[in-house]
Amino acid sequence: MxxxxxxxxxxxxxxxxxxxxxxxxxxxNISTVGEDQAARSRVKHWxxxxxxxxxxxxxxxxxxxxxxxxxxxxxxxxxxxPTFASYHTSEGxxxxxxxxxxxxxxxxxxxxxxxxxxNFFNPVWEKPLNLQLxxxxxxxxxxxxxxxxFCVQRIKAAEIQAAAEKRDLKDGxxxxxxxxxxxxRAMVFGDxxxxxxxxxxxxxxxxxxxxxxxxxTRPKVTYLQRDSWHGSENA
Amino acid sequence: MxxxxxxxxxxxxxxxxxxxxxxxAVSAAFLAGVIVAAxxxxxxxxxxxxxxxxxxxxxxWGFYITNFVFWIGLSHAGTLISAIxxxxxxxxxxxxxxxxxVITVFALSIxxxxxVIHLGRPWLAFWLFPYPSERGLWPNIRSPLLWDFFAIxxxxxxxxxxxxxxxxPDLALIRDRATGWKKKIYGAVALGWTGTPKQWHRLETAMHxxxxxxxxxxxxxxxxxxxxxxxxxxxxxxSTIFAPYxxxxxxxxxxxxxxxxxxxxRKLLRLEEYLLPIHFENLGKLLLVMSLLWFYFVFAERxxxxxxxxxxxxxxFWVTQHGSYSPLFWAMVACNFLIPFPILxxxxxxxxxxxxxxxFTIVIGMWxxxxxxxxxxxxxxxxxxxWGAYRPSWVEITITAGTFCAMGLLYxxxxxxxxxxxxxxxxxxxxxxxxxxxxxxxxNEAGAD
Amino acid sequence: xxxxxxxxxxxxxxESAERGMNALNRAGVSPSRIVVMSNEPFDEYSFSxxxxxxxxxWLAAAGGLVGGTLGFLLARxxxxxYPIVTGGMPLLAAWPTGIVTYELTxxxxxxxxxITLLISTRLPNWKSKLYDPEVSNGxxxxxxxxxxxxxxxxVENRLRGAGAVKVKAAGAIA
Numbered sequence: 001m002x003x004x005x006x007x008x009x010x011x012x013x014x015x016x017x018x019x020x021x022x023x024x025x026x027x028x029n030i031s032t033v034g035e036d037q038a039a040r041s042r043v044k045h046w047x048x049x050x051x052x053x054x055x056x057x058x059x060x061x062x063x064x065x066x067x068x069x070x071x072x073x074x075x076x077x078x079x080x081x082p083t084f085a086s087y088h089t090s091e092g093x094x095x096x097x098x099x100x101x102x103x104x105x106x107x108x109x110x111x112x113x114x115x116x117x118x119n120f121f122n123p124v125w126e127k128p129l130n131l132q133l134x135x136x137x138x139x140x141x142x143x144x145x146x147x148x149x150f151c152v153q154r155i156k157a158a159e160i161q162a163a164a165e166k167r168d169l170k171d172g173x174x175x176x177x178x179x180x181x182x183x184x185r186a187m188v189f190g191d192x193x194x195x196x197x198x199x200x201x202x203x204x205x206x207x208x209x210x211x212x213x214x215x216x217t218r219p220k221v222t223y224l225q226r227d228s229w230h231g232s233e234n235a
Numbered sequence: 236m237x238x239x240x241x242x243x244x245x246x247x248x249x250x251x252x253x254x255x256x257x258x259x260a261v262s263a264a265f266l267a268g269v270i271v272a273a274x275x276x277x278x279x280x281x282x283x284x285x286x287x288x289x290x291x292x293x294x295x296w297g298f299y300i301t302n303f304v305f306w307i308g309l310s311h312a313g314t315l316i317s318a319i320x321x322x323x324x325x326x327x328x329x330x331x332x333x334x335x336x337v338i339t340v341f342a343l344s345i346x347x348x349x350x351v352i353h354l355g356r357p358w359l360a361f362w363l364f365p366y367p368s369e370r371g372l373w374p375n376i377r378s379p380l381l382w383d384f385f386a387i388x389x390x391x392x393x394x395x396x397x398x399x400x401x402x403x404p405d406l407a408l409i410r411d412r413a414t415g416w417k418k419k420i421y422g423a424v425a426l427g428w429t430g431t432p433k434q435w436h437r438l439e440t441a442m443h444x445x446x447x448x449x450x451x452x453x454x455x456x457x458x459x460x461x462x463x464x465x466x467x468x469x470x471x472x473x474s475t476i477f478a479p480y481x482x483x484x485x486x487x488x489x490x491x492x493x494x495x496x497x498x499x500x501r502k503l504l505r506l507e508e509y510l511l512p513i514h515f516e517n518l519g520k521l522l523l524v525m526s527l528l529w530f531y532f533v534f535a536e537r538x539x540x541x542x543x544x545x546x547x548x549x550x551x552f553w554v555t556q557h558g559s560y561s562p563l564f565w566a567m568v569a570c571n572f573l574i575p576f577p578i579l580x581x582x583x584x585x586x587x588x589x590x591x592x593x594x595f596t597i598v599i600g601m602w603x604x605x606x607x608x609x610x611x612x613x614x615x616x617x618x619x620x621x622w623g624a625y626r627p628s629w630v631e632i633t634i635t636a637g638t639f640c641a642m643g644l645l646y647x648x649x650x651x652x653x654x655x656x657x658x659x660x661x662x663x664x665x666x667x668x669x670x671x672x673x674x675x676x677x678x679n680e681a682g683a684d
Numbered sequence: 685x686x687x688x689x690x691x692x693x694x695x696x697x698x699e700s701a702e703r704g705m706n707a708l709n710r711a712g713v714s715p716s717r718i719v720v721m722s723n724e725p726f727d728e729y730s731f732s733x734x735x736x737x738x739x740x741x742w743l744a745a746a747g748g749l750v751g752g753t754l755g756f757l758l759a760r761x762x763x764x765x766y767p768i769v770t771g772g773m774p775l776l777a778a779w780p781t782g783i784v785t786y787e788l789t790x791x792x793x794x795x796x797x798x799i800t801l802l803i804s805t806r807l808p809n810w811k812s813k814l815y816d817p818e819v820s821n822g823x824x825x826x827x828x829x830x831x832x833x834x835x836x837x838x839v840e841n842r843l844r845g846a847g848a849v850k851v852k853a854a855g856a857i858a
Contacts, residue, residue, distance in 0.1 A: 041291040041623050050620035067618065076468050078773065082378040083362050088771030095769075100372065102362055103285070103355015104380060105295035109613060110467040114293045114621040118355065120286030142284040143355025212617055215468050241822050365758060373762035376780045385755075385787040393794045400801070408723060411820035426808035429815050432732040434805045435725035440740045441801040445794055448744070452790045459783065663724045 003159075003169075004092040005150050006192035006220040007179070008202035009066055013186035016064035018049050020178035020187065024068075027151060027177035029137045031123035044117040046148040047178050066178070066187070069094060069115040069148035070211065070219030077107035077116065085145070092192070092220065093150055103143040112212050113219075116147045150189070151176035171197040192220065239508065241662050248654040248661075249409065251504040259647065266644040273637020276630045277352060285355055289628040293621050294613045298631035299353035300463075301605045302638060305488070306346030307387070307460050308481070308601065312489030313339030313394060314453035315521075318446040327517055329664040330509045333657045334500065335493050336398040341645045342492070343391050345638050350383065352634065379466050382459040390456045393449045401442060403428050404659045457485045464608065470547035471540060471612045480532040487525035487571075488601035491594035494518050496646065498591035500655055509656055512587055519590040522597070523579035530572045550615045559624065560611045563603055570600025689855030690719060691839050692827025693848025694818050698726045700847030701824040705731035707842040711835075713828050719814065721825040731826060738804060744797045751792015752785050759784040814854055823849070 024030065024047045033042050047068035054061045075094045077086045085100035086107045108116040122142040125133065133139065136153040140146050158174040171190050179187040190199030199222075202208060207224040239247070280287050290297050316335035320328035351360045363384050365374055374381050407428040410421035428434060461481035464472040494515060501510040537556075540548045555564050575593035578584045610625050627635075649655070695701035701722075708718055726732045759781040768775070802808070819825050826848075828839050840851050 037286065041293075042286060043292070048620075050618065052620065065620075067620075079375070079377040079777075080379065080467065082374050082380040082384075084372055084375050084768060087769060088773040089769060090771045092771060100362075100370070101355070102357075102359045104350075104353075105290075105355065106378070106380060106463070106467070108293070108295045109469060112468050112617045114616060114618060117292060118285070118290075118295060120290070121284040141356075142286075143357075145355075215617070217468075245821075365762060367765070371766040372768065373765060376759050376763065376784055377777045378780075382780065382783045382787075385784055385791075389787045389791040389794075392791060396794065396798050400798070403807075404723065408820045411817040422810065427810040427812055428807065429812065430721045430723055430819055432720050432722075432725075433735045434807070435722075435727075435732065436735050437738060437740065437801050437805045439725060439727075440738055441797050444741055444744050444797045448790055448793050448797070452787075452794075455783075455786065455790075659724050 002091055002193070003191045004193040004220070005071065005155065006092075006190065006199050006203065006222070007150070008188040008199050008205075008208070008222040008224060010186045010188075010202075011063065011065060011223055011225040012207075013184040014049070014064045014066060015184055016049050016051065016062065017183060019181045019183060020047050020066060021045055021049060023177040023181035024148070026132065027134055027137070027154075028149070029123075029133050029139050030146075031125055032129075033121070037120070042120045044119070044146065046115075046117065046146070065211075065223070067113055067115065067211070068178070068221075069111075069150075070113055070217065070221045071150060073218035073220065074216055076110040076112065076215075076217060080106040080110050082106075089152075091155070093152060094147075095152070096145060096147055096149065098138060098140050098144050098146065101144045103145065105145065107145060112215050112217060116145055119144050119146065151178075241665075244662060245408065245658055247506075247508070248656050248658050249412070251650055252409070252652065252654065255651070259651075263644060263647055266640040266647070269633075269640040270637045270644065273634045273640075276633040276637070280352075280630050281357060285353075287628060287630045289626050289631055291623060291625065293616055293623055294610055294625035296353070296609055296613060297625050298606075298627045298635055299349050300609055301602065302635055303346055303349035303353070304460055304481075304605045304609075305602050306342045306349070306638065308457060308485035308488045308605070309492045309598075310339045310342035310346060310390070310394070310489065311453055311457065311482075311485040312342070312493040313337070313397070314449055315486050315489060316493060316518075317397060318449050318453075321442070321446045322450075326664050327514060329660045330506075330511075330656045331493070331497065331514055331518070332660065333398070333402070333653075334496055334655055335489075336394065337646065337649055337655070338489070338492055338496055339394045340391075340398050341642055341649075343387070343394055345641055347387050347391065348638075350380070379459065379462045383463065386452070386456045386459045390449075390452050393445060393452055397442075397445050397449055400438060400445075401657055401660065402653060403438070404430065405654055405657060408658060409654075453485075454482055457482045464612075469612050469616060470545070471551040472608075474536060474540075476532065476536050476539075480536065483525065483528045483532055484601060484604065487522070487529050488598060490518055490522045490525060491597035491601070494522065494590050494594040495598065498587055498594075500650065501587070504650060504655065506656065509661070515587045515590045516585055519579050519585045519593070522575065522590065522593065526572055526575050526579065526597070533568075547617045550619075551612050554615055555607060555611045560607060564607055567600045567603040567607060570596040570603065572600075688830065689853065690814055690827045690829050691831050691836060691843070691851065691853050692719065692816070692825050693840075693843030693846070694816065694823040694825055694850045694852070695847060696823060696849050698729050698731075698824060701726075701731050701826055702729050704826040704843050704846035704848060707846045708826065708828065708839070711838060711842055713835075713839070717829045717831075719825070719827045719829055721815065721819045723820050723822060726824070731824075738800075740797060740800050740804070743800045744793045747796020747799075748789045748793035751795070752789035754792070755785040755788025756781065758788070816852065816854070818850070827854075 028046060030044050030046060047066055050065045050067050052063045054063060071093050073092065075088065078088055078094065082104060083100045083102055085097045087095050087097065089095045105118055108118060119140050119142050123139060154176060155174060158169055162169045171194065175189055179189045188199050188202055190197040192200055192203060194200060202224060203222045205224055207226060208222040210219050211221065211223055213219065313336040316328055317332045351357050354360055363374055363381065403426055406421050406425040410418060410425045413421050458478035458481065461477040465474060465477035467473065497510050501507055540552050554560055574596045578589045578593040614624055615622050693704055695704055720731050760776065763775050816825055831839055843851050
């Protein structure tokens, strides 16, 4: 069986620094939209850190939860796209083909994680940010949906390199931008089809849950937390 | 008042086609102005991007899809009246069928523009069409949007022919009375109709077949439109009740639109002797039944959601009923049930004015219902951090206003070009009941029940 | 061959038209040469019954079958026509195939009905000269196509006797 990419996020380690969000923007050519558009919720944070407050002052605690495309095995966004822009790759990822997208936004509505984003305007990079674009990732035009791809460009590059060197990929060799930038090492990326990989081990952990797993989407991301959050439906 | 002779009937029903009054010209100019504004808004949106609308994460469908469902729903007017009443041999339908069929064709055409208006890249809308594309792709028929494509096109083709075929004898009538360039045009579209028994039989057989065929098509169209929502795992969308709920709602809004159109036509085209109180009475009774049915569906849906107490659904449930959407929700209940029910249930109030008022509130209420199905659910999905409120922008409001004005203008043009009451069908109906000839001319009598 | 001439009478109401029809039948005019035109379908009167049953409903059903088959093939074959990556996810779905099949069945039935109508009534036919605008005013036209010179006068008399308001000739003998 080929690779089946998955991730594990340790919510007990996440401190909400949002380095992952910035790294994702940088790696994947996601433009900022400006203060006005951000206030109107037109941001495209492929990964976002959700913030939930528990308790009353002075016993308040904040929980951070990075949410991004869960690359579901039963993705609700795939059957509803009329042009096959949202499809399932052979490595278990949910792919988004920008060229096929005509912008019906049905996939965004069907996604229970709200992990899909729409280009309401043509993206703009103010100088000198335009010099920082990643040549491995296409720039999306107005009217097209986009979302986290598990940095598929890095996956492909690593696979090509490994094939050229006639070896298998090592666990931990390949990291998406968010995983790479996390200071607390709260995020783990790997091959779920490899039972020896760290992500497989964490996927079977007793601290592990699936976000909105009860909806039957079969997400590939495992969230690890010691206690379930009070009053949340995430446990 | 003496009974109308066939000559008088023809004259009365052809009179609106001659001449354009000042009032007509001014109204048409106003409606056209709003339509032009809507077109400008749309082209601005295509140029600048959908960001000029009020859409946002996570409410990706707003006014445009509300309008889409609303207009497709309204188009069920013609089907019910023309097809079902034709098959049931209800004779009172005769003056009403063409009004209804015209609503269907125009409402459907307007509704069918919205899937293109709301696209992120509308210049690629043709990718929804199944053709062997150079991209090596056919469209994905698992998507409810593709089912929409097939269903709406089938229904549009059926409704257009359902409207045009019985129009041919009347077009021949106008051809025979016209002169000059009008004679040429009407002569062309009348297809050389002469009125031989063979032509009449074939036409009536074809109408009968299409009346039978168009009813399941109409039911399937709005079921499929409802499945655009029901197939997605969104709280309060993913419900099996959606298909019958939407079909009932569509017929409900369709009858209301028909009553409104008839009331306006009666006044503006002076058709008081043809569109009688009995017609409004009968349609009003149907509207009452549909209002009760609508209430039943809403009640059943909300009761099961409330009893199920599923967290995601309850968030949407409460925000609609008690929260920020509650003013619209209760306005919808008032417009669809609380106001129309007494008007339609009490015989004294079920007059032309009464049913017209009830219909007006129902049209508003049904638009609100589509809005309240779409927006509260999308703004309150499962992850609470991603909740967000939607507010339409001027672009969406202008385009919405433009479509209502387009409906009005299309109707105005149609009633100037073709008699809005089917002359031959009305005359044919006079023979069925000898007293029907009297019923045409006595507007104050309630008529047979 | 298209009729080149006709003698016809214009009757003011269906009863007299019925008498005119009977008069022509008694004169031995064959039904295929009798022409009737009216601006309403007078279904209850025998003069409007001179027409054989139409297979239109059967043709509509057949058209539906054809449409349904085409719909099924469209839904089934197109999904696998080009290689498309699905990562093992199913591509052929029964219910959507059913929906598309159903819609195109209805499409086929309606389209066939329209085509049958147009073909069997030979519409559009803008060239036919055999018509009288009085028909639009409520007159019922009953006439004989291509009458032989010998029978012309007799036909005219019979039509008048039955109550025709006007008797006219059309076409080559007008």
